[in-house]
Amino acid sequence: MTESVNAGIQSQFGAAASAYVTSAVHASGPDLKAMVEAAALTGAEHVLDIGSGAGHAACAVAPRAASVTGIDITPEMVAVASGVARERGLRNVTFQTGDVAALPFEDCRFDLVTSRLSAHHYTDPAAALREVWRVLRPGGRFLLIDCIAPEDAALDTFFNCFELLRDSSHVRDWRGSEWLRMLAAAGFEAQMRERFAIPLDGDAWVKRMQTPAQKVAMIRTLFAEASLAHRRAFDLRDEPWGLSMPFGFFQALKTA
Numbered sequence: 001m002t003e004s005v006n007a008g009i010q011s012q013f014g015a016a017a018s019a020y021v022t023s024a025v026h027a028s029g030p031d032l033k034a035m036v037e038a039a040a041l042t043g044a045e046h047v048l049d050i051g052s053g054a055g056h057a058a059c060a061v062a063p064r065a066a067s068v069t070g071i072d073i074t075p076e077m078v079a080v081a082s083g084v085a086r087e088r089g090l091r092n093v094t095f096q097t098g099d100v101a102a103l104p105f106e107d108c109r110f111d112l113v114t115s116r117l118s119a120h121h122y123t124d125p126a127a128a129l130r131e132v133w134r135v136l137r138p139g140g141r142f143l144l145i146d147c148i149a150p151e152d153a154a155l156d157t158f159f160n161c162f163e164l165l166r167d168s169s170h171v172r173d174w175r176g177s178e179w180l181r182m183l184a185a186a187g188f189e190a191q192m193r194e195r196f197a198i199p200l201d202g203d204a205w206v207k208r209m210q211t212p213a214q215k216v217a218m219i220r221t222l223f224a225e226a227s228l229a230h231r232r233a234f235d236l237r238d239e240p241w242g243l244s245m246p247f248g249f250f251q252a253l254k255t256a
Contacts, residue, residue: 031145031196031247032060035116038143038193038251041065045111048135050100050128051118055081055093061114062090069110070095071103072118101127108137117247119146120163120173129186136254142188148195148248149173155233159246162222165215166206176248188252195248202241 035057041047041064049058052070054077062068062085070093072078078095085093098104100115101124113132122128132142147163149156149172156175164170174182176192183190206216223236223243230236235244 029196029198031198031249032056032116034194034196034249035114035143035145036060036064038249039064039112039114041112046109047112047114048103048105048110049114049116050103050132051115051121052081052095053077053116053118055084055095057114057116058093058095059085059088059090061112062093065092065112068093069105071098071100073097073099101131103131103135105135107134108140109135111137111140113140113142115143116145117147119144121169121171123171125174126182126185129182129188133186133188133254138254138256140254142183142250142252142254144179144183144250144252145247146179147173148179148246149175150233150246151175151177152233155230158222158226158230159234162219165219165222166211167209176250179248179250183250183252187254187256189255190250190252193249193251195246197235197244197246199235199244200242202237202243205242 039047039061041061043064043066045065047058047061047065047068049055049061049068049070052058052072055070058068058070058081070078070081072081072095075097078097081095085095100122113136119125119128136142149159160170160173163173180190180192206219211219220241223241224238226236234246237243
């Protein structure tokens with residue numbers, strides 16, 4: 001099952017890799033700034049960025065780190081991320097392919113691990129968190145930013161439904177409470193630092209993932225028929241159509 005899902009992720013994001021270089025949501029935004037500030041790097045740290053995508057998080061922290069390693073399961077994403085780093089003149093950043101659930105690094109290698117806007121694709125998030133804990137040194141930190149589902153079951157279902165329609169490689173947008181439980185189970189002391197609601201243009205959102213027209217029509221119908229509670233929860237807009245995506249920013253500490 002994991003191999004088939006990973007193959008789906010590689011297929012989806014391989015075709016869409018270049019679009020993520022210029023995507024405003026991924027290239028900038030208040031969450032990226034918050035992650036850099038929370039990292040509080042001194043220049044001596046070795047950083048790992050998992051699910052790197054087009055490399056925006058890795059490149060953002062690089063000027064303040066000793067070294068940054070980015071890992072992504074999609075070779076095309078690794079290629080575009082490497083290109084972004086070269087264009088910015090960042091010589092302390094490298095990218096490689098790999099699975100977040102089986103990181104190819106020795107124990108206690110990194111001072112900081114980051115994950116931004118990719119964890120909803122992790123086929124086994126518990127395994128990924130155990131791997132993050134393993135490669136962090138004692139006292140190291142994990143900064144995680146991802147879409148988070150509402151705690152309300154109906155809103156959670158609605159959210160993951162339209163996310164899956166847009167992107168067939170989507171696994172799950174977890175609730176904030178679920179992330180905190182999973183982080184604690186992996187051995188971390190964790191907290192949610194901040195929440196963000198980032199407005200998205202509907203056309204750009206589906207175009208970036210090359211969502212088939214039939215599924216775009218299904219999403220539009222789902223939005224048009226949404227209840228008032230659903231419309232308010234995701235700030236659903238008609239013309240121009242769009243939504244606001246809820247994100248959570250978590251900080252986790254490896255204490256032992």
